[in-house]
Amino acid sequence: MEDTKRHSYxxxxxxxxxxxxxxxxxxxxxxFEKPALLFSGGKDSIVMAHLARKAFHPAxxxxxxxxxxxxxxFPETIAFRDSYVAELKADLRVALVQGSIDKGTATEETxxxxxxxxxxxxxxxxxxxxxxxxxxxxxxxRDEEKARAKERxxxxxxxxxxxxxxxxxxxxxxxxxxxxxxGENFRVFPLSNWTEMDVWQYIxxxxxxxxxxxxxxxxxxxxxGGSLLATxxxxxxxxxxxxxxxxxxxxTIGDMTCTGAxxxxxxxxxxxxxxxxxxxxxERGTRADDRRSETAMEDRKKEGYF
Amino acid sequence: xxxxxxxxxxxxxxxxxxxxxxxxxxxxxIGRLLYDSKNTFDDQLEAAEASSKRRGDEHTxxxxxxxxxxxxxxxxxxxxxxxxxxxxxKRKFIIADTPGHIQYTRNMVTGASxxxxxxxxxxxxxxxxxxxxxxxxxxNLLRIRHVIIAVNKMDLVDYDEAxxxxxxxxxxxxxxxxxxxxxxxxxxxxALHGDNVVEKSTKMPWYEGPTMLYHLETVYIGSDHNHxxxxxxxxxxxxxxxxxHHDFRGYAGRVAGGVFKPGDxxxxxxxxxxxxxxxIANYGGDLExxxxxLSCTITLEDEIDISRGDMIVKGNNPPxxxxxxxxxxxxxxxxxxxxxxxxFHLRHTTHEVKAVIQEIRYKVNINTLHKEEDQxxxxxxxxxxxxxxxxxxxxxxxxxxxxxxxxxxxxxSQTNETVGAGMIV
Numbered sequence: 001m002e003d004t005k006r007h008s009y010x011x012x013x014x015x016x017x018x019x020x021x022x023x024x025x026x027x028x029x030x031x032f033e034k035p036a037l038l039f040s041g042g043k044d045s046i047v048m049a050h051l052a053r054k055a056f057h058p059a060x061x062x063x064x065x066x067x068x069x070x071x072x073x074f075p076e077t078i079a080f081r082d083s084y085v086a087e088l089k090a091d092l093r094v095a096l097v098q099g100s101i102d103k104g105t106a107t108e109e110t111x112x113x114x115x116x117x118x119x120x121x122x123x124x125x126x127x128x129x130x131x132x133x134x135x136x137x138x139x140x141x142r143d144e145e146k147a148r149a150k151e152r153x154x155x156x157x158x159x160x161x162x163x164x165x166x167x168x169x170x171x172x173x174x175x176x177x178x179x180x181x182x183g184e185n186f187r188v189f190p191l192s193n194w195t196e197m198d199v200w201q202y203i204x205x206x207x208x209x210x211x212x213x214x215x216x217x218x219x220x221x222x223x224x225g226g227s228l229l230a231t232x233x234x235x236x237x238x239x240x241x242x243x244x245x246x247x248x249x250x251x252t253i254g255d256m257t258c259t260g261a262x263x264x265x266x267x268x269x270x271x272x273x274x275x276x277x278x279x280x281x282x283e284r285g286t287r288a289d290d291r292r293s294e295t296a297m298e299d300r301k302k303e304g305y306f
Numbered sequence: 307x308x309x310x311x312x313x314x315x316x317x318x319x320x321x322x323x324x325x326x327x328x329x330x331x332x333x334x335x336i337g338r339l340l341y342d343s344k345n346t347f348d349d350q351l352e353a354a355e356a357s358s359k360r361r362g363d364e365h366t367x368x369x370x371x372x373x374x375x376x377x378x379x380x381x382x383x384x385x386x387x388x389x390x391x392x393x394x395x396k397r398k399f400i401i402a403d404t405p406g407h408i409q410y411t412r413n414m415v416t417g418a419s420x421x422x423x424x425x426x427x428x429x430x431x432x433x434x435x436x437x438x439x440x441x442x443x444x445x446n447l448l449r450i451r452h453v454i455i456a457v458n459k460m461d462l463v464d465y466d467e468a469x470x471x472x473x474x475x476x477x478x479x480x481x482x483x484x485x486x487x488x489x490x491x492x493x494x495x496x497a498l499h500g501d502n503v504v505e506k507s508t509k510m511p512w513y514e515g516p517t518m519l520y521h522l523e524t525v526y527i528g529s530d531h532n533h534x535x536x537x538x539x540x541x542x543x544x545x546x547x548x549x550x551h552h553d554f555r556g557y558a559g560r561v562a563g564g565v566f567k568p569g570d571x572x573x574x575x576x577x578x579x580x581x582x583x584x585x586i587a588n589y590g591g592d593l594e595x596x597x598x599x600l601s602c603t604i605t606l607e608d609e610i611d612i613s614r615g616d617m618i619v620k621g622n623n624p625p626x627x628x629x630x631x632x633x634x635x636x637x638x639x640x641x642x643x644x645x646x647x648x649x650f651h652l653r654h655t656t657h658e659v660k661a662v663i664q665e666i667r668y669k670v671n672i673n674t675l676h677k678e679e680d681q682x683x684x685x686x687x688x689x690x691x692x693x694x695x696x697x698x699x700x701x702x703x704x705x706x707x708x709x710x711x712x713x714x715x716x717x718x719s720q721t722n723e724t725v726g727a728g729m730i731v
Contacts, residue, residue, distance in 0.1 A: 009533045009565070009597050013319040013398040022601040023560045026542045030614055030656070055601070057589035058554060059546035142389045149388045168386065169724045170412060170638055172419035173713045174560070175653050179722035193400055195391045 021190035022055040028188045029062045031178035032135040039065035041081035042253040044139030050208050064091040068124045070116040071098045072234050072255045080211040095127035115257045125161040135186040143195040153192050159183035197276050204269040216249045216267040227260030323402040323417040325441035326427030331458045335497035340392050342504035387417045396523045411687035415636045418448035422527045425454045430463045434476040436673045446484035452525055453490045461496040465509040470494045493518050531598040532708045536564025538618040539655035556587050556603040562710035565597045575617045575701045581608040615657035617701045625701040633728040635692045637684045644684040654714040660697040667691040705729035
């Protein structure tokens with residue numbers, strides 16, 4: 001990213017974050033045999049793909065995109081994913097949670113709040129094993145959640161895919177140690193030092209296209225457990241729940257069963273940036289999966305979650 | 307990046323680390339910085355309030371905003387380096403929050419390695435203690451140029467100017483020997499009550515200096531990178547193999563020092579081949595120049611053989627080339643000691659070689675800061691000067707002149723763990 005304003009060799013914060021992320025992406029390509037970039041069609045993974053495109057320009061991405069698909073996506077996300085992948089001329093692999101359920105390695109939760117979120121871990125670990133991926137690039141950020149604040153850029157996983165927060169390799173300067181034994185693998189997080197605000201500012205600065213779910217629109221929702229969930233085939237109103245049409249947008253995009261909308265009139269990037277600047281809830285505050293307990297993320301990560 | 311005049315593009319980035327002993331109020335200080343600069347969210351605050359209640363704390367414990375892992379919250383301690391983020395309209399900040407107890411050195415060295423500034427906390431009741439000197443020593447060793455001496459808990463010494471002045475004098479006596487630190491600012495404060503953290507204290511009218519946040523926002527860090535000695539470690543070679551870019555061969559990396567421009571004459575290490583820079587290629591248009599710490603892709607006029615681990619340099623000030631290096635090493639392993647004749651993988655920039663420890667010249671006693679000679683081993687958290695021989699030549703600068711080309715890590719070849727960090731003397 002070129003800093004057009006200063007000539008005193010100062011580099012603004014977005015340019016520094018971009019440079020760091022590109023450095024990590026290139027280290028991943030160089031240090032691992034078979035990396036993959038986890039791609040969900042959400043804004044963080046779109047920013048990741050954009051950075052990867054810049055890192056290896058004018059060549060194509062030296063690794064495939066891997067989507068762990070719960071089957072509970074917003075249709076807008078999948079449409080966006082497919083057109084973006086075509087434009088990038090990237091190699092997309094899709095790992096279906098339904099596939100794990102059919103095989104019997106994952107069991108569907110039941111009840112009104114059933115979610116396939118936890119099952120993604122099973123499918124992800126199976127996809128890593130089948131694809132023999134030794135590094136999975138993810139868009140996770142340390143500002144998202146307390147357990148993530150302690151995670152490394154190069155996050156080591158044992159051969160069960162587990163994360164051991166108390167035995168992480170120290171990371172100094174910009175030297176990253178991706179050495180591993182057979183069967184072990186890494187999760188790599190180039191956006192570790194970014195905040196939600198940085199991501200939005202970067203999307204604006206780089207003029208990056210996003211699924212329209214991120215922008216304000218009218219949608220039928222029910223209020224459940226403090227979240228506004230969009231109604232669909234998968235999220236049906238329960239007895240006593242009222243379906244309302246509200247002007248909403250999504251701060252994060254995940255599984256439809258646990259991704260809450262926020263009421264908002266922000267329909268441009270500038271308005272979203274303004275909204276993020278004054279937000280009183282973290283973006284994961286809209287995620288029912290994190291609210292299951294205070295250590296929900298830490299527990300899922302130890303098991304091998306993203 | 308597109309040209310735009312929006313204010314946030316003028317924000318720069320300051321990375322700082324916090325050092326303090328147990329109970330110096332470090333987590334409270336960070337919690338206070340985040341809280342008073344309005345960088346906490348309601349759901350985070352609610353979680354901290356709920357935890358405080360469960361633990362029976364009197365006030366909402368702002369320290370809980372920063373505790374990440376289950377055991378940390380249960381025991382009220384910090385286990386690992388945690389990174390925190392906040393921003394004001396002037397700057398984005400990255401805090402490396404390092405614990406004050408076991409494994410202290412390892413974590414502080416890690417946090418300090420990327421920091422522009424260190425905050426050293428001193429409990430006003432206790433003054434400068436052994437650990438304060440240790441923190442200052444590590445900040446200096448890791449070449450942190452800017453230090454804030456945060457004299458905390460002033461509320462417990464009646465906001466007394468004499469107490470503060472005595473502590474600052476004590477610190478200066480000692481720190482005058484630390485020559486990498488170019489800027490020291492002392493601030494009297496109470497993190498618990500918020501005095502002089504974000505808001506100016508009304509209890510200490512005798513103090514006329516800046517609040518901590520104001521200083522963090524305004525301290526000049528523009529010259530922290532070396533913009534003189536041009537160094538470009540090659541990370542990855544870009545060869546598209548497409549019809550459109552058939553002959554394209556670009557060398558991707560992150561500038562480690564100096565300035566690179568099209569037309570510059572360069573030398574490639576270790577081959578010694580010379581060429582000229584054709585372009586600094588970039589998605590969205592070539593760049594006019596590249597300098598640290600930007601990532602870019604360099605193309606050359608001549609087709610020469612270059613691969614990952616090579617270094618593109620220019621000018622009359624080439625890096626040193628040697629298989630024998632002298633370095634200050636901090637040892638990180640609790641299962642193995644560092645001993646003469648032990649072998650490792652040594653990773654330096656994008657280059658990796660094998661390395662054998664020749665001799666431990668001395669260890670630094672981390673409490674007295676005296677040199678201890680005739681040592682046969684170094685244990686976890688110990689720091690010492692070591693001579694190392696490598697399997698192939700390294701191209702390096704002293705750590706003092708360049709943090710990137712002067713640093714390395716040691717990797718255990720059996721466990722693959724990072725067991726040591728080195729700064730070339």
